Amino acid sequence: MPKLWCLLSTITFSTITFFQLCTFTFSRLELVPTPPLPILPLPSYAQLKWQQRELIMFLHFGVNTFTDSEWGTGHENPAIFNPVGLNANQWLSTAADAGISLVILTAKHHDGFCLWPSKYTDHSVEKSPWKNGHGDVVQELVNAAKPLGVDVGLYLSPWDRHDQRYGHEIAYNQYYLAQLQELLNRYGSVREIWFDGSKGKNAPNMSYYFTDWFSMVKVLQSSINIFSNAGPDVRWVGNEKGFAGSTCWSTINRTSLSIGNASIEDYLNNGDPKGTDWLPAECDVSIRQGWFWHKSQKPKRLSQLLEIYYNSVGRNCVLLLNVPPNSTGLISEVDVQRLREFRRAIDKIFSTNLAEKCSVKVSSQRGGKGGGFGPENVLDSDHLWTYWAPRDDDKEGHWIEIRGTGTDGGLRFNVIRIQEAIGLGQRIKRHDIYVDGKRVANGTTVGYKRLHRLEEGVIHGKIVKIRIEESKGLPLISSIGLHFDPFWHPNPKG
Numbered sequence: 001m002p003k004l005w006c007l008l009s010t011i012t013f014s015t016i017t018f019f020q021l022c023t024f025t026f027s028r029l030e031l032v033p034t035p036p037l038p039i040l041p042l043p044s045y046a047q048l049k050w051q052q053r054e055l056i057m058f059l060h061f062g063v064n065t066f067t068d069s070e071w072g073t074g075h076e077n078p079a080i081f082n083p084v085g086l087n088a089n090q091w092l093s094t095a096a097d098a099g100i101s102l103v104i105l106t107a108k109h110h111d112g113f114c115l116w117p118s119k120y121t122d123h124s125v126e127k128s129p130w131k132n133g134h135g136d137v138v139q140e141l142v143n144a145a146k147p148l149g150v151d152v153g154l155y156l157s158p159w160d161r162h163d164q165r166y167g168h169e170i171a172y173n174q175y176y177l178a179q180l181q182e183l184l185n186r187y188g189s190v191r192e193i194w195f196d197g198s199k200g201k202n203a204p205n206m207s208y209y210f211t212d213w214f215s216m217v218k219v220l221q222s223s224i225n226i227f228s229n230a231g232p233d234v235r236w237v238g239n240e241k242g243f244a245g246s247t248c249w250s251t252i253n254r255t256s257l258s259i260g261n262a263s264i265e266d267y268l269n270n271g272d273p274k275g276t277d278w279l280p281a282e283c284d285v286s287i288r289q290g291w292f293w294h295k296s297q298k299p300k301r302l303s304q305l306l307e308i309y310y311n312s313v314g315r316n317c318v319l320l321l322n323v324p325p326n327s328t329g330l331i332s333e334v335d336v337q338r339l340r341e342f343r344r345a346i347d348k349i350f351s352t353n354l355a356e357k358c359s360v361k362v363s364s365q366r367g368g369k370g371g372g373f374g375p376e377n378v379l380d381s382d383h384l385w386t387y388w389a390p391r392d393d394d395k396e397g398h399w400i401e402i403r404g405t406g407t408d409g410g411l412r413f414n415v416i417r418i419q420e421a422i423g424l425g426q427r428i429k430r431h432d433i434y435v436d437g438k439r440v441a442n443g444t445t446v447g448y449k450r451l452h453r454l455e456e457g458v459i460h461g462k463i464v465k466i467r468i469e470e471s472k473g474l475p476l477i478s479s480i481g482l483h484f485d486p487f488w489h490p491n492p493k494g
Contacts, residue, residue, distance in 0.1 A: 033367025036389055039425030039473045041251060041278040046223050047233060048384065048423065050192070051280060051448045054313045056102040056153075057095050058284065058322035061137070063113045064292040065327050071200070072111025074161030078127035081113065086130070086137070086329025088144035094323070094331050096148045098339040099346070102191055104153035104320070105141050107183060110198065112162025116186075120178050123162050142187050153192035154183055158208050159199035167204030176208075177216055184220040193217055195228040196236070197260020210259060229268065230257035231279040237317060238268035242285030242308040244315035247444040250426050251275030271445075273429065273472070280448075283312035286322035287335055293324040299338040302345060306487055309346065314451030316426075345487055354411050354482040355379060355464075361401040364394040366474075375400060378480045383448075387421035387478040398468040398475050402482065410462040414488055416441060416452040417481035418466065429470040435461035457490050 043051070063076040065083075095103050108114050114124035115137035125135045138154070145152050156179060165171040184190055195210065214226055225233040231254055237244050249271025256272075257264060268281065285308055288297045300308075305321075312319040323339065326332050360375035366389040367373055373389040378400065380386055390398050404411045416433055420426060426447050433441040433452065440459060441452040464482060468475040 033371040033373060035373075036366065036392070036424065036474050036476065039427055041276060042425055043250070043278045043280070043422060044233070046225050047278060047280060050225050050234065051318060051422070052384075053101050053318055054449075055098070055100055055309075055319050055321065056104065056192075057098075057100045058155075058286075058291075058320050059091060059103060059105045059141075060109070060286075060291040060293075060322055060324045062106055062109050062115060062292070063111055064109065065325065068294055070290055070292055072109065072113070072161065074111050076111055076113065078113065078123060078125075079129055081125065081128040082130045083325070083327060083329025084130070086135075086140070086325075088137070088140040090330050091141070091325060092144040092148050092150050094336050094339060095150055098343045100150070102151045102153055103141070103145065104155055104192060104194055105138065106155045106157070107138055108156050108160070108179070110157050110159045110161055112157075112160040114179075116183070118179055118182055120175060120182070121163060138183070138187055151189070151191040152187070153194065154190055155194035156180060156183065158195060158197070159203060161200075161203075167206050169206045172206065173209040173212065177213060180213060180216055181220065184217065184224075190221055190224055192225045192227060192234070195226065195259065197229060199260075208259070227282060229259040229261065229264070230254055231277065233279070234282050234318075235279045236268055237281040237283045237312075238265035240284055240286075242283045242319060242321075243311040244281055244283055244317045245270040246315065247271075248281060248316045248447065249273050249275060249445055250278055250280040250316060250422065250447055252277055252279045254279060281317045282320050283308075283317045284320040284322065285312075286324070287338065288322075288324065291322055291324065293326045293332070299335050302338065302341050303487065305338070305342045306345060306485075309342075310451050310453050313449060314453070316445060316447030316449060349415065349483055349485045349487070350417075350481070352483065353379070354413055354484070355402050355480055358402045358404050358411070358482075361403065362388055362390065363397055363399045364391040365389075366391055378477055383419050383479040384421060384423050385478075387476045389476050390474055392474070394474075398471070400466050400477060400480065402464040402480065404462045410460050411464070411482060412458060412460050413482040413484050414454045414458045415481075415483040415485050416454070416464070416466075417479070417483060418446050418450045418452075418477065419448060419479040420446045421476040421478040422448050424476055425472070427471045427473055428468055428475050429472065430468075432467045432469060434465045434467070435459050436463055453485060453488055455490055457488070458484070
């Protein structure tokens with residue numbers, strides 16, 4: 001009996017000890033702070049990758065390049081298309097040198113002329129004298145892009161002023177779908193496909209089967225982003241100036257959108273804080289006045305391009321900059337030089353972050369010191385998945401303070417950068433920025449990136465304080481920067 005009692009006591013003690021250890025282990029795990037819950041809707045993986053590109057390129061090229069036109073008639077003779085010096089390697093090296101990772105080509109514009117030999121029409125490069133009818137601009141683009149690591153996108157105009165099937169709803173939609181399948185099956189990975197609703201007032205009235213087209217695109221290439229006024233992956237910003245709204249949400253209600261509807265341009269420009277769909281905006285603008293190359297036109301000044309950059313990339317969007325090849329088949333040297341100048345300027349402005357040498361203090365910190373959500377995260381190189389998060393019970397008064405540590409009179413800057421951890425949703429509704437107690441900037445949305453180029457010019461200060469005045473749930477700030485833009489010379493009189 002005593003032996004049995006000892007055995008039972010040992011088992012009981014061992015069992016109690018085991019459960020105590022488990023409880024202790026679980027308690028320790030429970031003390032490790034977890035990320036906050038997301039605020040829906042959220043971006044897809046493909047949308048996040050697209051957002052990180054920041055700057056992409058459009059190539060408007062076709063028969064209009066040879067007719068000094070913007071909208072072709074559809075009656076152009078293919079014989080006029082003869083870019084004897086076409087060099088897609090020059091296009092792509094120009095893009096790569098400008099830090100561009102995606103190039104979108106007008107495979108077919110409104111005139112209906114196809115830059116690839118389509119088996120569904122003879123109105124294409126096959127009937128041109130270029131390379132004796134054996135050329136393929138799309139293939140040359142793809143071949144040039146691959147070794148440079150640049151991705152390819154395509155634009156296929158819904159409006160076709162040449163094809164006789166246009167205006168006959170079923171026949172034309174079948175034709176369009178057939179060409180979509182050609183492009184997305186023949187040329188490998190396509191990262192973005194562009195749809196729009198542009199057409200002339202006298203164009204035949206017919207419906208485009210956008211739902212069918214979008215479904216077919218996703219069947220053929222599941223990781224592609226589809227651009228249109230109504231998404232489903234990327235939306236138009238509502239103008240062709242390259243400017244987003246000062247308030248720009250990546251969220252919107254797709255049910256309120258329709259392709260070609262001019263009445264929704266303001267809604268597209270600003271987005272919707274109550275939107276149920278993640279549909280970020282793309283800002284399209286040309287480096288020249290026109291979309292196609294014209295001998296009489298010159299590229300925009302650097303100051304204009306920087307203004308566009310601050311109002312697109314700096315307002316939570318991606319900038320789609322059109323750089324049209326000329327009639328020789330090359331990007332004009334003056335455009336190449338302006339692009340290089342543009343990239344050098346961006347690098348000069350943002351390569352140095354003065355905040356990296358500063359101390360950072362916050363209103364509160366999720367999980368306390370060492371919990372993984374501290375202010376040090378806003379100064380690392382990950383602008384998506386590491387971030388500062390305040391405590392759950394810190395319901396108001398969220399702020400982050402950057403304090404200069406030098407003895408040389410403080411910080412000297414004229415650009416302030418703020419980025420949200422958008423992988424967990426877009427949150428910030430309103431924010432103010434103070435330098436040494438004086439408000440120097442204020443704004444609404446932040447999103448992936450918000451750039452404040454200070455209207456009063458260069459500021460000298462020691463303490464920069466960013467106050468989040470209103471947000472959807474807890475604000476999550478992934479990165480902060482203080483930068484100096486030597487190209488910014490604001491007019492003191494406004």
